[in-house]
Amino acid sequence: MLAFVAIGRHTHHDGDSVAGIWHTAWPFLAGLAIGLTAVRAWQRPLSIAPAGIGAWLGAAAAGMLIRVLAGQGTALDFIGVTLAFLALFLIGWRVAAQIVATRLRAAG
Numbered sequence: 001m002l003a004f005v006a007i008g009r010h011t012h013h014d015g016d017s018v019a020g021i022w023h024t025a026w027p028f029l030a031g032l033a034i035g036l037t038a039v040r041a042w043q044r045p046l047s048i049a050p051a052g053i054g055a056w057l058g059a060a061a062a063g064m065l066i067r068v069l070a071g072q073g074t075a076l077d078f079i080g081v082t083l084a085f086l087a088l089f090l091i092g093w094r095v096a097a098q099i100v101a102t103r104l105r106a107a108g
Helices: 002-011 018-038 048-069 076-090 092-107
Strands: none
Touching: 002 018, 002 076, 018 048, 018 076, 048 076, 048 092, 076 092
């Protein structure tokens, strides 16, 4: 999550201060917590569903809603980039881990 925020702030020349990163990140971190809690991700943290999907939708959807409610605003392009980036990083590593685990089981 922090990588997403830091890359975005750097790309848009918004600065890399800790306070600036926190200001941008907290709605998405809160959304991530909401999503992980809603699907009880601690029961199967490495699963694509429900943990990965809950993390992604929580961070992206709830995070975006919290961002709007906090007066930070959004743009349609930003929503699209957020959905794609967070899907890659919150679900993608779980997909890769399952592929590796499946191949290791098949080989062993």
